[in-house]
Each structure stands twice: as structure tokens, then as C-alpha cells.
Amino acid sequence: MTASVQAKHPETAAVPSAPAASERQWPDQVYDVLKAAGISHMSYVPDAGHTTLIRLFGADPEVVTNVLTTEEEGIAIAAGAWLGGKRSVVLMQSSGVGNCINMLSLPVHARFPLLVLVTMRGEWAEFNPWQVPMGQATEASLKAIGLRVLRAETGDDLVETVAQAAAMAFDADQQIAVLIGQRLLGKKKW
Amino acid sequence: MNLPTMDRRVAVKKLLDARAGTLVVTGLGSPSYDVHAAGDRSDNYYLWGAMGGAALIGLGLAQAQPEKRVMVITGDGEQLMAFGSLATISVARPKNLDLIILDNQHFGETGMQSSHTGRGIGFDKVAAACGFSETAELRSLEEVDTLCDELRRPAEGPRLFVLKITAENLPRSLPPRDAVEVKNRFRAHLGFATC
Ligand SMILES: Cc1ncc(C[n+]2csc(CCOP(=O)(O)OP(=O)(O)O)c2C)c(N)n1
Numbered sequence: 481m482t483a484s485v486q487a488k489h490p491e492t493a494a495v496p497s498a499p500a501a502s503e504r505q506w507p508d509q510v511y512d513v514l515k516a517a518g519i520s521h522m523s524y525v526p527d528a529g530h531t532t533l534i535r536l537f538g539a540d541p542e543v544v545t546n547v548l549t550t551e552e553e554g555i556a557i558a559a560g561a562w563l564g565g566k567r568s569v570v571l572m573q574s575s576g577v578g579n580c581i582n583m584l585s586l587p588v589h590a591r592f593p594l595l596v597l598v599t600m601r602g603e604w605a606e607f608n609p610w611q612v613p614m615g616q617a618t619e620a621s622l623k624a625i626g627l628r629v630l631r632a633e634t635g636d637d638l639v640e641t642v643a644q645a646a647a648m649a650f651d652a653d654q655q656i657a658v659l660i661g662q663r664l665l666g667k668k669k670w
Numbered sequence: 671m672n673l674p675t676m677d678r679r680v681a682v683k684k685l686l687d688a689r690a691g692t693l694v695v696t697g698l699g700s701p702s703y704d705v706h707a708a709g710d711r712s713d714n715y716y717l718w719g720a721m722g723g724a725a726l727i728g729l730g731l732a733q734a735q736p737e738k739r740v741m742v743i744t745g746d747g748e749q750l751m752a753f754g755s756l757a758t759i760s761v762a763r764p765k766n767l768d769l770i771i772l773d774n775q776h777f778g779e780t781g782m783q784s785s786h787t788g789r790g791i792g793f794d795k796v797a798a799a800c801g802f803s804e805t806a807e808l809r810s811l812e813e814v815d816t817l818c819d820e821l822r823r824p825a826e827g828p829r830l831f832v833l834k835i836t837a838e839n840l841p842r843s844l845p846p847r848d849a850v851e852v853k854n855r856f857r858a859h860l861g862f863a864t865c
Contacts (some may be wrong), residue, residue: 500742521733544733546762549754555725560695560730563853565862568730586720588728591851 506635506664507532510597510642514569517646519595520544525553527573527646529599529665534571552583559592567650570596574603574618575611581625584661587655588626594655595646598625604662615662622657633638633661674809677773678835680742680782681814685770688818689741690729690746693731693856697724697744700840701772705743707843712723712855716845722751725769729759735828741775741821743770746787747777753795753796760800769797769830774837782837803827809834 511533522537523546524530537543544566547555554570561568572580575631577598587594602615622629630645632638638660645656682704686694695715696702701724702716717724728742749755749771761766764856775788787793794805803826808814817831845854852865 505710521730541767546729546733546758549757552722553755553758554727556720557730557733560732561734562730563727563856563860564693564731565857566734567859568731583720583723586717586723589719590853592853593715640785664850 488554496662503561506638508536508550509635509639512551513639513643514529514646515540517643517650518559518567519569519646521550521561521568522546523557523568524571525549525573525576527555527571527576527599529573529660530571531564533597551579555580555583555594555596556586559590559593560585562592567593567646568595569646570594571594571599573599574601575614575628576660577618577621578614581621584625584627584655591653593653594627594648595649596657597660598640598657599660599665600662602662619659626655628656629655629659631659631661635662635664638664673834675774675834675836676809676811677717678833679707679775679840680706680811681833681835682772683696684811684818685743686783686820690739690822692739692741693735694735694807695724695728695731695740695742696860697742697748699745699748700772701743701748701756702845703840704804704842706845710845712859714845714852716852718818718849721748722755724748725752725755725759728767729762729764730771733762736764739766739768739821739823740750741762741768741770745778745786746771746793747779747829748788749793750791756793756802756830757798760797760802763818763827764825765825768805768825769828771830771832772835773832774835776837777812778837778839782839782852787832792832793830793850797830802830804829807830807832807834819854824841827838 522554551572602611632641686708696705698717724744732740798805
């Protein structure tokens, strides 16, 4: 058994495949551009908006995946992966950005390439008031600690944004968060 | 109850003398000084901050370099800030990652305030409960000698060893503060381009 196969988690295999509707296709395209950018390592705390990406990476034998207990773990893991020659991406929701702040001093100060995809909550048709404070503070917090912050509100824009963010992160040693607007993710269904 | 403890610098030197090609990551503060005092090398990655990051940097590195062994040397305080990392590492199940906790039962760097590990929290037990493949608590340099031999054997999964060290502040041996340089020379050691 290889390390990558061992790192798979049972829940990623159990998720049903994504619906085929055209507005649902951006996660598959984001996966494609991340693969094309040489990503072979991924860490995450789940969010509904990342479901398809988590499933695709989890099923990919070329990608090592880690489920985290808290989001800052992913920041340190990504730095370690880069030390060892792998390109990593970290997936989290906006509330998790607050968990990361001090750990981000590692990639910012040591200039580790960092690519974080953040699904936004608390900013568009949000029904849960507990999501609002951190959602509203996400971009300001990331900028305050020194990350470049990009944002996308449509699927096409997101795919293009992730592709160029990956280039900037790994070719230009930047620390970048791409915020995926809640408007794009749609209302959470109950 | 005063159980025996060991000299941290001597213990770390023993581990590093036996490291062969092992890549080393160190937690902020005294563990970084201990490793630096044993000799500065490009295959050491020292932290001066990012408290709670050492074991996880070790995990990412171990996953990226499955053919090499990775040893994380950190303090009880640093590891306490990453308690959940033991669950993450156990689930990831790297076979090439060893965590060495230099346990003085105190936050030494900040004025020797007592920590959880002097009050019943044993990282060897926590790691065993998480599913690490080997864990132990060591109290003497003779046991460290034995550990050096054991570490050469292949592992089934991540391993964690607690070294009960004497609570004292030794003279600092400061690693380079230029984190970009330390990162780049580490990558160059592995044959990777720097940016
Ligand atoms: C997030 C964060 N909180 C607090 C500190 C202050 N701090 C620096 S070292 C340290 C304790 C380190 O203790 P330990 O890892 O046991 O090392 P020792 O010096 O005891 O060997 C603390 C609390 C910090 N650097 N970062």
C-alpha cells in the first residue's frame, strides 16, 4: 500500500457523485486546474461547498489527502510538504480562517508558497448569524497577517482565479487565499 | 515524587549522532537550540515561532518524502498547542515520522511555568490512544541509546517518544533567524530548486 492510498479517508468514498447541472461543474474544473498546476497534496476541514473537490482528491491515487482537526494544521502541513518538494492546497470555510492566523506567520515569514481555497459563509443569504462575524472578518484578517486575497463570484471566474493563484503561489513564492463567494455557493439546503 | 530526568542536550545529541539521513524539524525555543547546539545542518528545519506547527510540518514533509525518515524534536508546551495533531497524524499514518517530545513539564522559554504534562497528561499515552504504532516514556540516557537503535527499525506507523528532561534553562544556541534561507537550504539539500 502506498502512502497516498493509506491517507484516504472512508467518508470521501461514500459521498455521492455531483449532479451534472452546468452550474455545478466549477468544482470539477477547479480540480482540473489544480492538477494541471502540479498539486499532489491536499488538507481540509470539510465544508459543504468543498464536497466535490474533497471527493475528487480523495479518489485520486496521485494525491495525498489529510483530514484535519483544525484548519491551522493544514497551513503547517502545506509548509512541510513544500520542504519535501510537494505542492499542497488547503481547503476550509471562512470560519476556519480565524483558526489559522498565527500559523500563517510561518508561510508569510519564511515565504512558503501557500494556496488556500476558502468557501465563504456569513455574507450572502446567510441564515446562521454565528457565521457572520468571522465571515465579515475573513478578508481583513487574511490581509492583516500578510496574505494576498483573491475573490470569485462566478464559476468561470473562480476557475481562472485558482489557475493564476496557483501559478503565483508556487512560481512566485506567494501566500494566497482564494475566497469563493457565498453567492456562488448558493443557499445551504436543510 | 521526584522521578529521574535526563540532560536535554546530551539526549538530543545522541539522537542526532544516530540520525543517518533523517530529516529533522524542531519546535520553537529550546528544542531548536538543542538541535542547533549539536551542529547546524541544512537538513534541519528550525522553528522560531508557529507554535504547534512542528509535528505537522513533520507530517507534510514525511508525506512528501516517503523514502526518508523524518524526526520532529519539540517541547511539551509546543506539542500541547497541537494536541489534535496527534489525531491527524495517526489517521494519516505515515510510516516514516517519529515525534520526540522533550518533556520538562514546563513552558521553559517563557519563565518555566508548569505545564499539563506534570499534572497527569502523558503524550505517550495520548499518542497510544490515538493509534500511534509505538510510544514510550524515557527517563535515562541509557534508554535513549536503546531508542537510537530502535529508531533504525522500520515502523508500522507514526511513533512518539517522550523524553523526560531536567527543567533548566541552558545557554541558548541560536539557529539562523533568516527563515527563507533555512527553507531554501533545506530544499536544496533534497535537490529542489529555490525560488
Ligand atoms: C501562539 C504562541 N503562544 C505563546 C507563545 C510563547 N511561548 C514561546 S515558547 C513557549 C513554551 C515552550 O514550551 P516547551 O515547548 O515545553 O519548550 P521548553 O522551553 O520548555 O523546552 C511559549 C508558551 C508563542 N511563541 N506562541
